Amino acid sequence: MSAVRVLVTGATGQDGSYLVEQLLAEGAEIHALVRPDEQPGAGAHPLPGGVHQHEGDLRDGPALEALVAAVEPTEIYNLGGLSSVALSWQEPALTAQISGLAVGHLLAAAHDLQERSGRPVAFVQASSAEIFAGTSRIPQDETTPLHPLSPYGAAKAYAHHLVGVYRAQGLRACSCVLYNHESPRRPETFVTRKITAGVARIARGRQDELAMGNLDARRDWGWAPDYVQAMVLAARAGQGRDYVIATGVSHSVRDFVEAAFRAAGIDDWERHVTLDPRFVRPSDAPELVGDATRARQLLGWQSAVGFDEVVARMVQHDLALVDAEG
Structure with a gap:
């Protein structure tokens, strides 16, 4: 046992x-x-x-x-x-x-x-x-x-x-x-995976635009x-x-969108994004960013993968999925 x-x-x-x-x-x-x-x-x-x-x-x-x-x-x-x-x-x-x-x-x-x-x-x-x-x-x-x-x-x-x-x-x-x-295992009901999957389809010509809600909300993504x-x-x-x-660093949803398009090789990302009020929450925290000092000091823990790398890994995974679909 x-x-x-x-x-x-x-x-x-x-x-x-x-x-x-x-x-x-x-x-x-x-x-x-x-x-x-x-x-x-x-x-x-x-x-x-x-x-x-x-x-x-x-x-x-x-x-x-x-x-x-x-x-x-x-x-x-x-x-x-x-x-x-x-x-x-x-x-x-x-x-x-x-x-x-x-x-x-x-x-x-x-x-x-x-x-x-x-x-x-x-x-x-x-x-x-x-x-x-x-x-x-x-x-x-x-x-x-x-x-x-x-x-x-x-x-x-x-x-x-x-x-x-x-x-x-x-x-x-x-x-x-x-x-x-986040990770590639997030379902597309989460905004981050919705972004990376949508960007992958746009990059491969399978989708025209990415409809988003509040781009100004800031989060601490690891x-x-x-x-x-x-x-x-x-x-x-x-x-x-x-x-x-937490990582202790916040980024806006806009930052996430831009990083995802950049990881897919698309610089002029704004023309692919539309704002849709249906995706705005009734109440959304403007900024959440955590101080993980206690976890670092008592557990010896720290976040190892940075924001840009998290987004890039998710985009590469979704690009591979789109390519596999033929």
Whole structure:
């Protein structure tokens, strides 16, 4: 039996797929919660062989608690939930249920397991910079007051507070406040992948224009595998804490668009971009940029892949996809 037994929710998403690959390479025993109706594609990545799959739903709290009790993991990574701010405006109650209430069930089960087994259980909550969306403090760190501006941010804020509540009860619980982090595994429902896929199609003559919303919003963008590494380091730090995981550098959506076209060899990008009010969120944080000093000092973590390289890797991947389609 492996010394490290891991339970992962959201294992088929961008972060979950990278996390599973990293932990498998380390020899961990991995258990993944998967939806019964989940199909590869549309942002869901197939799980590699060797992963123990458990069908379930984040809306079923008692089943989540029973799964933790049955698996008896040493580490729990909660990466599951509705990950779209825009979708959360359409489904606010569902967002609260699976990105907020589900976390309470998982934390309670982890605490019960720790009390029953007498061994520490590490819990990592994938939080979001959206919990700070309304703050005027730039950059944000672990002491920044929470001020969400969307149902998604509010659900994440509730979960973030719950982590602190259970940490005070002795659980080794960490909330990793992840700033925007991207990769080719993002689905096109995310603006970054929409941009790189659209640019690739424009570069190959398959698409005429890229319709965008707010180009002025500024975000702190990093490379997803770097952020997954931070979560593993947090789980194994020996003490539960909150960590801001970020690059410390912000760029506008306009910067991202320009970098994507540049990576595809197109300089006059403005003529390919149109503004469409349908893609403007009801409330959008003007600038989110994180201060990851605590993660650097206590975990030895830092972002390794810079902004231009993140964008270029995504564009090259999408160009290859378009070319493969013939």
